[in-house]
Amino acid sequence: xxxxxxxxxxxxIVEQSRAEYPDECCGVILGPAGSGxxxxxxxxxxxAHSPTFYEFDPKDLLALYREVDDKYEEIVVIYHSHTETEAxxxxxxxxxxxxxxxxxVLVSSREEIAPAIEFRSYRIIDGVVTEExxxxxx
Amino acid sequence: xxxxxxxxxxxxxxxxxxxxxxxxxxxxxxxxxDLDTQFPGIGDRLLENGALRRFINIYINDEDVRFLxxxxxxxxxxxxxxxxxxxxxx
Numbered sequence: 001x002x003x004x005x006x007x008x009x010x011x012x013i014v015e016q017s018r019a020e021y022p023d024e025c026c027g028v029i030l031g032p033a034g035s036g037x038x039x040x041x042x043x044x045x046x047x048a049h050s051p052t053f054y055e056f057d058p059k060d061l062l063a064l065y066r067e068v069d070d071k072y073e074e075i076v077v078i079y080h081s082h083t084e085t086e087a088x089x090x091x092x093x094x095x096x097x098x099x100x101x102x103x104x105v106l107v108s109s110r111e112e113i114a115p116a117i118e119f120r121s122y123r124i125i126d127g128v129v130t131e132e133x134x135x136x137x138x
Numbered sequence: 139x140x141x142x143x144x145x146x147x148x149x150x151x152x153x154x155x156x157x158x159x160x161x162x163x164x165x166x167x168x169x170x171x172d173l174d175t176q177f178p179g180i181g182d183r184l185l186e187n188g189a190l191r192r193f194i195n196i197y198i199n200d201e202d203v204r205f206l207x208x209x210x211x212x213x214x215x216x217x218x219x220x221x222x223x224x225x226x227x228x
Contacts, residue, residue, distance in 0.1 A: 055226035098223025
């Protein structure tokens with residue numbers, strides 16, 4: 001298992017995490033249905049506006065799924081940032097993970113590693129977290 | 139009365155992988171009862187102690203049921219219901 005993602009998307013997610021700091025940022029990367037290919041990044045609003053929680057607004061969530069269906073896409077990546085802790089799924093991340101087919105990407109911009117950034121990817125299925133390799137393409 | 143209900147990936151193990159199912163009910167509560175009769179166990183994934191689970195979103199057409207009276211939300215012929223797990227975490 002691994003995630004292949006372009007440098008441009010990694011940079012965009014890191015940039016978004018910095019722009020929305022100290023709140024967590026979130027979003028998705030979509031791809032053609034059944035492809036597993038991360039090809040279209042869509043930043044989402046963190047409706048929780050919180051440094052310790054993120055949630056897509058329920059209205060945005062419905063619009064997102066409608067759009068994905070209409071365009072014959074799938075959600076390949078669900079990402080969010082941690083601003084104070086490492087880029088590892090929290091208990092709530094695991095409890096609410098509802099897309100068994102998605103790569104859950106965590107980015108951490110916590111102070112003690114600055115200016116470095118942690119960028120890691122996981123599968124979260126039935127409460128079980130499995131980290132996977134991230135391969136970044138240019 | 140038959141209502142089209144869209145089932146998210148995570149609940150499709152209950153519906154034999156069907157993405158869209160038909161159910162009956164004039165209120166959300168009745169609809170969920172019917173879903174649970176057809177697909178035993180699914181009700182428990184939608185409700186907790188008799189209330190809608192916080193991190194499950196249910197929509198009637200385009201509206202979040204939380205703004206339509208929750209479990210008392212009325213459903214009429216031709217409506218469509220969409221269930222989506224929240225995308226959320228800490």
